[in-house]
Amino acid sequence: MRNSSLASIERIKAAANAAQTGKPINLVPYLLVAPTLILVSLFTIYPAVGSVVSSLYRPPRNVRDPSTFVGLENYFDLFDPTHYIGSTFLQVISNTIIFALATVVVSVPLALGFALLLNRRIKRIGVYRFSLFYPALLPMIGAASIWAFLFADPLGLVNTILRTFGSRGQNWIGDPNIALFTVTTVNIWKQAGFYTIFYLAGLQNIPRDLYEAAELDGAGECQKLLYLTIPLLRRTTLFILIVSFTFGFQTVEHLQALGQGGPGDRSNLLLYFIFQSIGERRNWGYINAMTVVLVLVLMVFTVTNFLYFERRRDDETS
Amino acid sequence: MRMLRLLTVIMLLFSVAPTITAQETITVDFYFPTATATITNPEAGESIEAVFNRYAAAFEAANPGVQINVVYTGSYTDTRNTIQTEIAGGGAGPDVAVMLTTDLFSFIEEGTILPVQDFIDTMPDGEAYVADFFPAFLLNSLDEEGVIWSIPYQRSTPVLYYNVEQFAEAGFDAPPRNRQELAEMAQALTLPDGQRWGVWLPTEGFPIWLFSAFVIADGQHFVEESPSEVYFNTPQTREALDYIISLSRDYGVMPGGTLSWGDGPSIFTSGKASMLFHTTGSLTRILNEAPFEVGVAFLPSGTAGEDGTGYGAPTGGGNLYLFANSTPEEQAAAWAWIQFLSSPEIQSDWGAATGYVAARRSAWELDPLASLVARRPQYAVARDQLAFAQKEFSAYRTIDIQGIINSTLSGIISGATTDIEGALTTAQAQIDSLLAEYR
Numbered sequence: 001m002r003n004s005s006l007a008s009i010e011r012i013k014a015a016a017n018a019a020q021t022g023k024p025i026n027l028v029p030y031l032l033v034a035p036t037l038i039l040v041s042l043f044t045i046y047p048a049v050g051s052v053v054s055s056l057y058r059p060p061r062n063v064r065d066p067s068t069f070v071g072l073e074n075y076f077d078l079f080d081p082t083h084y085i086g087s088t089f090l091q092v093i094s095n096t097i098i099f100a101l102a103t104v105v106v107s108v109p110l111a112l113g114f115a116l117l118l119n120r121r122i123k124r125i126g127v128y129r130f131s132l133f134y135p136a137l138l139p140m141i142g143a144a145s146i147w148a149f150l151f152a153d154p155l156g157l158v159n160t161i162l163r164t165f166g167s168r169g170q171n172w173i174g175d176p177n178i179a180l181f182t183v184t185t186v187n188i189w190k191q192a193g194f195y196t197i198f199y200l201a202g203l204q205n206i207p208r209d210l211y212e213a214a215e216l217d218g219a220g221e222c223q224k225l226l227y228l229t230i231p232l233l234r235r236t237t238l239f240i241l242i243v244s245f246t247f248g249f250q251t252v253e254h255l256q257a258l259g260q261g262g263p264g265d266r267s268n269l270l271l272y273f274i275f276q277s278i279g280e281r282r283n284w285g286y287i288n289a290m291t292v293v294l295v296l297v298l299m300v301f302t303v304t305n306f307l308y309f310e311r312r313r314d315d316e317t318s
Numbered sequence: 319m320r321m322l323r324l325l326t327v328i329m330l331l332f333s334v335a336p337t338i339t340a341q342e343t344i345t346v347d348f349y350f351p352t353a354t355a356t357i358t359n360p361e362a363g364e365s366i367e368a369v370f371n372r373y374a375a376a377f378e379a380a381n382p383g384v385q386i387n388v389v390y391t392g393s394y395t396d397t398r399n400t401i402q403t404e405i406a407g408g409g410a411g412p413d414v415a416v417m418l419t420t421d422l423f424s425f426i427e428e429g430t431i432l433p434v435q436d437f438i439d440t441m442p443d444g445e446a447y448v449a450d451f452f453p454a455f456l457l458n459s460l461d462e463e464g465v466i467w468s469i470p471y472q473r474s475t476p477v478l479y480y481n482v483e484q485f486a487e488a489g490f491d492a493p494p495r496n497r498q499e500l501a502e503m504a505q506a507l508t509l510p511d512g513q514r515w516g517v518w519l520p521t522e523g524f525p526i527w528l529f530s531a532f533v534i535a536d537g538q539h540f541v542e543e544s545p546s547e548v549y550f551n552t553p554q555t556r557e558a559l560d561y562i563i564s565l566s567r568d569y570g571v572m573p574g575g576t577l578s579w580g581d582g583p584s585i586f587t588s589g590k591a592s593m594l595f596h597t598t599g600s601l602t603r604i605l606n607e608a609p610f611e612v613g614v615a616f617l618p619s620g621t622a623g624e625d626g627t628g629y630g631a632p633t634g635g636g637n638l639y640l641f642a643n644s645t646p647e648e649q650a651a652a653w654a655w656i657q658f659l660s661s662p663e664i665q666s667d668w669g670a671a672t673g674y675v676a677a678r679r680s681a682w683e684l685d686p687l688a689s690l691v692a693r694r695p696q697y698a699v700a701r702d703q704l705a706f707a708q709k710e711f712s713a714y715r716t717i718d719i720q721g722i723i724n725s726t727l728s729g730i731i732s733g734a735t736t737d738i739e740g741a742l743t744t745a746q747a748q749i750d751s752l753l754a755e756y757r
Contacts, residue, residue, distance in 0.1 A: 061428070062427070064429065087748070088721075154515070154590050163511060168511050171574060173578065174522055175575035178575075259522060262576055262725075279398070279721075280718045
């Protein structure tokens, strides 16, 4: 580690000397980085900066006129509950937090459970693994269309089954008290299998002799799970928590097939609401402001986790 | 090195391409959307794009030197976003496009479209041309001063579909005429435990459209001539809300919550609902799919009119727009293309091919539409209801105001919002604040 960093310092010094003495700089490394740098600047950095800038402007009535600088007014409007954007935005933010938290709280333990079940030597384990993992492979909008058919009232499978039990069924997509539950359920179904894979990998990294030692000490299944498996999976769990929470903010395609955020925005989510607001050109300031808010939330979350992660790793290695 | 050669080839291609296409001919860029969810044409087996290509070929044959560049641009929303983005980014945009009739004031405001009135005025028979359109379909083309900006093309209106067999079983031989009759007949048609509902009135997603039929029939539409005035918090709105809520809460003839628009036709054709409020755009599909006789009727009447039995419906769909970025030559060719698409012959063909309501009276006397109506008289109901129809909701900031109204209506109808008075007041205040700069 130390050697390689010393070597790279030497190389930088050499390059600096070369620059001073007028020798040609080796262009190869720059050329190698250039494609990525160009792509990232063009498609990530430039739009990101553009978003922040245009979140401070209000588009003109006539497309040929310049935009008006309004400072942070767009942001104030977003958090103003009487404003037409703000009243929906606040509802949507709270939906999004519920959606993300519920997805994490349900799908992560579910994934652990699946992984424990699948981490055994059973016949045709591949079939079971595949059937739990395949929701993660389906494109979300396709999966959501299937679910929309299952949940449809009164034609869908769910209500048809419920009717055989004498129940009238539920208006899964149109009932304001159920709609958010419905879209969250679909997301959990979609994500749980995906996280199972990480847990499965984590489980298979745990050395078997630890369990053998525990068994010699007389530990039961429950104790092995609580005192061995779960603590040893801590890193995996942390990783999954980050990924699943971030996905909670990013996964919205299913809303298109499942009620489009209705009724009355009761099941609407932030990213989908941003997409819906594109309709009126004069909202572009708000759209960019909402995007900046979304990115900030995700960044705060990711950076704190990253720092936490890195610190722990340092603790462990030192 | 090979990369560099490839790059050179690509760059060369790009620099040569314009010189290949730039000839003496005038190219009219024509953008069109589809609302495939409602418009289907299994009989003809021809895609919408194929229909337009057929029209373009016929037009080009009759107009040498003009080429129609037919571009499919996705949904109505995609089409609007595409055009706005192109023009705002300094691009040329289309010369002609089919866009929602309700996009009018957004595009007037942005200064990107031309009034077709200027071209109509140069026609020798301009007045007769305009007079041949159903007046209800022209309402969405007009600005405050009565200037015509767009030409009706693919238009629709909601109607009431009913299951004639189920009606006969319940002892009814005619559709309901007013809301009271509808509620009572629906009650007789409803079977317990959700096996069959008396009526399906979709309120999901875009309730403003069907809902406006109620306020129109009660004599106060959400909009009048001025695009900067919206009448949402009115007694008519409260009355219609009460009625729709009572259908599920008091009469028990509809499920609670908001009801799916897209599933509506399937629910009706599978016999799970005896009546359906839906667009004429679904007529072809419903007639083809239903294993029973389908009746089509006017929407139930309200209190409007001198005798207090006013029918009412909004119109919907897309119009032909002309764009300001085009050169005078392109504009002339584009106007000729619009005249061609709005000709009685094409309107008759298009109406029969898609199920849209042909926008010109004379189109109904021509085949294939005339023979279709003779075979299936249900197609004529929407046309006759046009006498009572009003414009589709359209104002400055249409999309935002539609959003406010849709969210408020579906919130109240679904039961998410219990303070109806407060919700209507808030919505009206938000609408007024949006429109303040236009007054």
